[in-house]
Amino acid sequence: MDQVSPILVNNVDVHVINSCNLYCHGCNHLANYGHGAPFKVEELVDWIEPWKDRLYFKRISLLGGEPLLNPDLKDICIAYRKIFSPKKTKLRVITNGILITKCPWLQELIQEYHVHVQVSLHVFTGKTKNEKLINRVKEGLALLEKWADDAVRPPDTKWGPYFEAKEKLNFQVFYQGAGTQIKPFQHDDIIESKKHCSCPTLQLYNSNLYKCAPIAYIGDVLEKFGREDDPDWQPYLRYEPLTPDCTDDALLEFMKQQPQPEWVCKMCPPYANVILSDEREIFQS
Numbered sequence: 338m339d340q341v342s343p344i345l346v347n348n349v350d351v352h353v354i355n356s357c358n359l360y361c362h363g364c365n366h367l368a369n370y371g372h373g374a375p376f377k378v379e380e381l382v383d384w385i386e387p388w389k390d391r392l393y394f395k396r397i398s399l400l401g402g403e404p405l406l407n408p409d410l411k412d413i414c415i416a417y418r419k420i421f422s423p424k425k426t427k428l429r430v431i432t433n434g435i436l437i438t439k440c441p442w443l444q445e446l447i448q449e450y451h452v453h454v455q456v457s458l459h460v461f462t463g464k465t466k467n468e469k470l471i472n473r474v475k476e477g478l479a480l481l482e483k484w485a486d487d488a489v490r491p492p493d494t495k496w497g498p499y500f501e502a503k504e505k506l507n508f509q510v511f512y513q514g515a516g517t518q519i520k521p522f523q524h525d526d527i528i529e530s531k532k533h534c535s536c537p538t539l540q541l542y543n544s545n546l547y548k549c550a551p552i553a554y555i556g557d558v559l560e561k562f563g564r565e566d567d568p569d570w571q572p573y574l575r576y577e578p579l580t581p582d583c584t585d586d587a588l589l590e591f592m593k594q595q596p597q598p599e600w601v602c603k604m605c606p607p608y609a610n611v612i613l614s615d616e617r618e619i620f621q622s
């Protein structure tokens with residue numbers, strides 16, 4: 338049989354932890370509802386192994402939750418780097434920046450393993466400002482800047498700066514209500530939902546591929562809240578991710594559908610339901 342070429346994936350998100358040290362209302366990875374412990378190196382390698390020759394990952398984003406809460410993050414990055422060369426794949430950690438000063442090994446990850454770090458500056462906006470946290474993130478940013486400046490880039494890589502910071506991150510909130518009372522939207526206009534979607538990124542979770550973060554993590558959160566019997570959520574709890582034993586045709590079809598509206602988008606609002614970063618409640622958890 339002919340070898341099938343790997344399918345290009347611009348980005349896949351991989352949670353190294355589902356919990357966070359911030360509570361940002363509307364987090365579309367649901368990490369504000371803090372579900373679960375950090376994942377181990379072996380688990381995360383097992384998740385991606387079955388896909389590494391079938392998909393060509395241009396970028397892998399290790400995140401959560403807050404990835405710097407995972408004590409094994411350094412080893413996870415090194416293990417992923419052993420599988421994915423810097424020439425082929427941009428390996429990125431996305432953090433809220435609060436713990437950078439406590440993770441000096443990030444220097445080695447940047448300089449020796451060519452890991453990129455993106456800092457989401459949630460604490461710079463948010464409804465209530467916490468000067469202590471802001472200063473801590475600023476100190477972290479200064480360190481990253483220095484480590485990135487001193488890094489020698491391997492030849493033939495064009496992945497942009499080793500360190501980026503993003504401010505004013507507005508969220509399209511995909512559910513109604515909050516906390517234990519969250520509910521899906523109910524409508525049939527999946528085209529409008531997809532138009533307003535702010536979280537369309539492929540997720541690799543427990544070895545399976547999911548269309549986006551909301552559908553990947555909603556099950557865990559509802560279970561944590563004891564709401565897994567809520568009839569309104571049932572269709573979404575029956576969502577079937579793509580499993581590693583899928584056929585090549587099924588994988589191709591899944592990846593073709595990935596940027597398209599699908600039935601699952603019914604759970605999201607068919608209009609802008611945005612919380613502006615300046616108006617968002619952020620608590621330290």
Ligand code: SF4
Pocket residue numbers: 357358359360361364365366367368369401402403433457459
């Ligand atoms: S910092 Fe906020 S938006 Fe980012 S994962 Fe944590 S709770 Fe979600």
Ligand code: SF4
Pocket residue numbers: 511530531534535536537548549550551552599601602603604605
């Ligand atoms: S279900 Fe559809 S609209 Fe909702 S977050 Fe996922 S891709 Fe976006």
